Amino acid sequence: MSDINLTIDGQAVKAAPGTLVINAAKQVGIEIPSFCYYDGLQSVAACRMCLVEIEKTPKLQVACTTPVAEGMVVRTESPTVREARKGTIEFLLTNHPLDCPVCDKGGECELQDMTFRYGAGESRFVEQKLHVDEQQWSPVVFFDAPRCILCYRCVRVCDEGMGVNALGVINRGAHAEIAPNHFDHLECDECGMCIDICPVGALTSGMYRYKTRPWEMHHVGTICTHCSNGCKTTLGVRNNQIIRGNNRDQSGINGEFLCIKGRYAFDFVHSPERLQSPMLRKNGALEPVSWAEALSAVAQKLKEVKARGGKFAVIGSNHTTNEENYYLQKFAREALGTASIDHHRTGDVPTLLDALSGKTGALATTDDLYNRKAILVIGSDLSQQHPFLAFQIRANYRHHNAHIYTVTAGPVREQKQAVRSIMTIPGQELEDVESLRDQLKAEPELVIVFGDAIKGDGVHKLVAFGDSLGIPVKYVCLVDYSNSRGASDMGLSPRLGPGYRPVSEPGLAYDEILAAADLDVFWVVGANPLKQNALASEKAFVVVNEMFLTETALRADVVFPAASAYEKNGTVTNVCGEVQRLKAGLQVMGTKPDLEIIGLVSKEMGINIGIWTHDKVFDEIRTSVHGYNIPLPIVASGGAAQTTPVNGHVPASSRPDLIQSSRDTLFTSGSLGRYSKTLSSVLEAPGGLYSGERP
Amino acid sequence: MLYNDPHPLEVKIVTKRFGLPNSASLDTYLATDGFKAFFKAMEMTPEQIIEEVKLSALRGRGGAGFPAGLKWSFVPRNSPLPKYVIINADESEPGTCKDRLLMENDPHQLLEGILIAGRAIGAHKGYIYIRGEYRYLIEAMDRAISEAYARGYLGKNIQDTGFDFDIYTHSGAGAYECGEETALLDSIEGKRGIPRMKPPFPAVVGAWQAPTLINNVETLSAVPAIIRDGAAAFAALGPPKNGGTRMICLSGHINKPGVYELPVGFNLLRMIYEVGGGMRNGKKLKAVVPGGSSCPLLKAEECDIPMDFDTLAKVKSMLGSGGTVVLDEDTCMVRFALRIMKFYAHESCGWCIPCREGTTWLKKMLQRFHDGGGQKSDIPLIGELSKNMLGRTFCALGDAAAMPTISIVEKFPEDFEAHLNGRPCPYAHAAEPVFA
Amino acid sequence: MTFSPELEARFAKMLESYPPGRTRSAVVPMLLYAQDEVGHISHELIEEVARRCKVTPLQVDEVVGYYSMLHKKPQGKVHVQVCTNISCLIDGGEELFQHASKTLGIGNKETTPDGQFSLEEVECIGACSWAPAIQMNYDFHHHVTPEKLDKLIDELRRKQ
Ligand SMILES: Cc1cc2nc3c(=O)[nH]c(=O)nc-3n(C[C@H](O)[C@H](O)[C@H](O)COP(=O)(O)O)c2cc1C
Ligand code: SF4
Ligand code: FES
16 A cells, blocks of 8 residues: 655655554654553553644544544644643643652653653642552562553553553542552562553662662663573663663663563672682682682693593583683683583574575574564463563564464463464474464464474474475574573584584583593583582582582582673574673672683683683684674674574584473573572562552 | 423423333333334335434434434444444433433333334344443333343344344443443443544444444434334424434423423423423522533523524534533532532543543632632633643543533633632522422 | 352343353443442452453452442442432532431441441432432432431331
């Protein structure tokens, strides 16, 4: 259909049919104010701020529900319109407490901004305001009803965006109030989307409230470290403390989305259990020592073992950066001369890449999940394990009516939107997928999202199934952690180097490393393999880079206190292969990024494997790992660029038996989750924690 | 039961059975032309029925006065979805008490009207949304419905015509806003009565997403007479485009308040002085609420007019729902305005800012004003705030609150002036109730 | 929760009266009828109605506070509702309300200590031509004077 021509404030505007006047105006840089309108959520036309004059209609019209029409003449700043806005704001302020000086939202409040622009300078309201006491709905969500302007954004984002429906409206008229789903408390995802989307300070965060004024923080856009979805998050940092996590500018792949982990679980950073000094085992006990002492102890040991041809093994991390992973494998292979390097594999990425050999554009991006016409989810409870991917799919359903199919062993939230859901038994997934064949064939295109239920040969079968449908099919192989995908791409693998290049002499795999009784040196970077397994080699000298004294760190001879993702620069690759930039928001005293630790050890050993600044290492990755030659400006400016780290046969078995997802939920996150007070408090909050009667 | 005596000037179309023994029974109904129109309608095509209703110039009796036939024609012919007829028996507009009498005294007339509407739009189910306070009428309608089922006037293959129709009652639970047709739809779906965005109009997307015809009780009660006796006869009762009769609910300071069926266009002063028996205690007429509390008031000198939709629109008021409230010279207009605003503030659903906050602010201000705390600057402010609601709210409730208020401050400024400077209400002496 | 057999029968019929799958439509009437039987709307009742109508308790709770006839607090056996809206107002409705308040010794939306009566100032109840009007529970009384009101209350007191 051809574009519609209209005039807004004297400017000629072309807009697609169906475009709302408010958005048509935005296209040409005219901002029509609104409280309740929120892009992507259903219009409710409740705030009446977006009233505009439309020629030939007697009354002012709401721009948030009026679609453009040919020849329409719109005025958004006429005296009548400004008068109406002023009147509306005046009404709004009558029952608003105007406690801006002590309100969390002060400085970031849309009501303040709007009052500044259109508002009545003096108050003509002299009557008594309504008052209702503040309520705590959960460990992380507080509600202050008098501040609420009833824009219903929170209700809609919880319903439409999250599919949770935990918020509603009770009472009537001026007494109408937002309410939680269990009378006086919330039982929900605790994602805090409602808090962020609230234009005023009615919904506030249990972690952030009354801590600071927004302008006292500096804001650092980086990537969340808790799961593989790779959401952009903005850390609000003051005095080297993260005070807040949100995505305030709505940039990045995730727009306004963050889950509870992204929003609150940064607090592990400031856990009192955080290691802030190297530890060295002396007389059987770990004791704090200087960096110099620890580095030299390790370097000496490594040199000595290397000199006598001893046996090394390295386990790397799913949440360290690409640069660190790349540098670590280089260090292992070149400095230590070992190929025994691995990581906890949570999804069968290598086999998928192998199966897609020769195809282009067969890896789905997070954007594809929002834009493609049909999505098949196999064996994952996405809303629990991949909250952002689930959010994308829900939005796709809402906005584009995408066809969703699920094949899962238990009930999942996506079933609500699914055209067909199959409850399967673990192991039967592929058979059940087969029964969808006719329906899927009729789709114009498809994205298949699969969890660790499909691995090894299963992946080949799945791709063969996809090929047989005769439609364009893209894939997402689900992995768990913020850089699981990067760990695999960077070659933390005994048989595959960076970019899945085969190595001539394979080393030991994860299980073989732990079982090898004759290891001399075992270096673990940002992983906790000894949580579930024992280390067979009693004599092994164990070096651990960690943030906390984990089970593995407790077995170490030397522990290096590592910086978290929020304290370093570099890149990570998310579940869809999108590379994004980490930006350090703060420094925690005594810690160092793993990249620096490895660099310092090699220097101490007198070995030069290259400069260990993140940008230099990334340059090397760009030249040596297929697909990582991404345009730098995109990543540098906080965007995401998708990579295909290999296009060709991947020559090694992925050892399907080693692949296992941790099945983290919304409230758990690998080993970091335990150290987040917020996650624990939400996990511990019983249904009836706040069971007092509502006032 | 009838609560007032009929008046000889009445023209009895929808109330013609009122006062007959057992007027609510199906037997009485059948004995007095009942269901003749239905059988006639079954011989007509839907288009013919709609055309007939258009010709009758029947306009909605619920308040807005929208031409009924036109509304019927908006229901899409070939929607694959089931269609519904919903009867608005929420009767909550202050001053209005007529639908109640129709359901109590002649329920089968309403049922027949629903059947004809159903036939015209191709619906097979009807729901009567009755305000919760009218429990006895829910029971009365349920009885009539059961009787009609038992005798084959509802259900499958009604009277061998091949037409199926089911009718149910649905109880509200106290909310004026649920009389607004789209809020009513949300209410009947089990939700808060929040109005819906229009378009789409209920005729296209209504109850349970399906095409839905919503009419007031009195509107549908007039349909059998129209079909039976012909549109022309009905239309001829009133001025052009204002066909038929209206049940006028006369209340206030008159000698014979009551509900009277009068031709549309009947003169307002004659209503007061002839039908209503004149002003009580020989007092002077001060003002009239012509058609329910939402309508701008008329001053005494504006009252010599025919009560039809178009004339009232011309004098910037409305015929509304037929609730005509007559006020005498001792009525305090500040108190009256306050009570109206208290009502709208209480009934505002709260969805949009101007209505929710505007009505509440005005209520508080009028209360303070009436209590003696008013200031001169408040008087224009009352008008200004009302205008800040007018035309800017999500649904017409904001307008309904603003319009009478604007008319009161503009037409009776002296009553406001008289309250200034802490002076006691000048009408306090008359506050001694009369209890007519 | 269990209700009387009559109410159960009513609910069964009610749920059937709406189009298939539209059980939510029964929420409002079900709450009102249940309240008539059990006195007020408790959390338990909300959860019960939610279960029967296949909605979340929040969706029921949203409705409860919206409709003015639904009450979360127990009311008197006889709920006296005095209309003070315009037609009644000008015929003595407000004075009648004041009188009722004095007679019963309670204010608006209060209940007598013995739980027999509660009082509420209500909006137009559709009796304007026969004002002032009151409702006692669902029964209408027209042209009510203070004396008539006292008599009605007296009679009810004696019956209890
Ligand atoms: C706030 C508000 C309240 C209303 N209340 C009622 C009502 O109680 N009864 C009614 O029949 N119409 C009421 N209406 C009018 C309805 O929206 C609608 O116009 C009517 O039911 C249509 O039927 P009709 O065309 O037969 O009049 C109300 C409208 C508004 C805006
Ligand atoms: S709490 Fe915030 S987001 Fe929710 S309705 Fe109120 S102002 Fe809007
Ligand atoms: S004003 Fe009291 S019943 Fe209508």
